[in-house]
Amino acid sequence: MPLLQTKTPLDTWLAVPWEEFVNIADAPDSNKLKSYYYNGKMRLENMSTGSDHSNDHALIMFAIAFFSAHQRIPMTAKDGCSYRKSGHTEFQPDASYYVGDKADVIPWGTRIIDLEQYPLPDLVIEISDTSISDDLGTKRLQYEELGISEYWIVNVQTMQIFAFTIAIDGSTKRIRESLILTGMKLEILEQALQRSRQENQSVTMAWLMEQFK
Structure with missing residues (x-):
């Protein structure tokens, strides 16, 4: 489900399966976010600074x-x-x-x-x-x-x-x-x-x- 619908918090490491992370990171409404995945957790940050x-x-x-x-x-x-x-x-x-x-x-x-x-x-x-x-x-x-x-x-x-x-x-x-x-x-x-x-x-x-x- 797209990030904006799930209200996933930014700037926080969250435990999610890899497939869910990819779905969120590659969703159209995530194209202005930076994405990280490490040790079974994802982190999303605003790309605009x-x-x-x-x-x-x-x-x-x-x-x-x-x-x-x-x-x-x-x-x-x-x-x-x-x-x-x-x-x-x-x-x-x-x-x-x-x-x-x-x-x-x-x-x-x-x-x-x-x-x-x-x-x-x-x-x-x-x-x-x-x-x-x-x-x-x-x-x-x-x-x-x-x-x-x-x-x-x-x-x-x-x-x-x-x-x-x-x-x-x-x-x-x-x-x-x-x-x-x-x-x-x-x-x-x-x-x-x-x-x-x-x-x-x-x-x-x-x-x-x-x-x-």
Whole structure:
């Protein structure tokens, strides 16, 4: 049954069978929602965001695009893309990236990326305005269990970036410089977020471009 008829609450992990989750996530009235499924539970979030969230989302994507082009790092960005492994998991991060040899792995015409057919993204990013506890909690566990190489959480309220990579033993460890985008220092991005509170994005990006040279 469609989401709006069942009044399924948003921003909450709910235990549901996989088939029910797919029916809800793929229903026409759910096309403006982000969907997650992990450990037998689903979570739905509004895709539409507030101004602060969207500003930081845009700035981070601009910064990574310029840095990658300047450093000649092959990459393809995905904005709000859905990833699904049937019967097991689904996630829809704010931004995700295929880097290096995998930059061209997803063909045009792909809607939901089937993880039984295509590889995981190398980097996923969640922009956290009101969802920081979940992004640091259950979603982090989901991405860790899947084996995604690098996971960033951008805290809109504090202008901090929490970034994690998969350690040799399979657990995650905190990093302050990207291992996927070699040479990308998160401190510089945090400074850019701070500057963006006082100046427009063009001015902030001009400053960032100088830092990346």
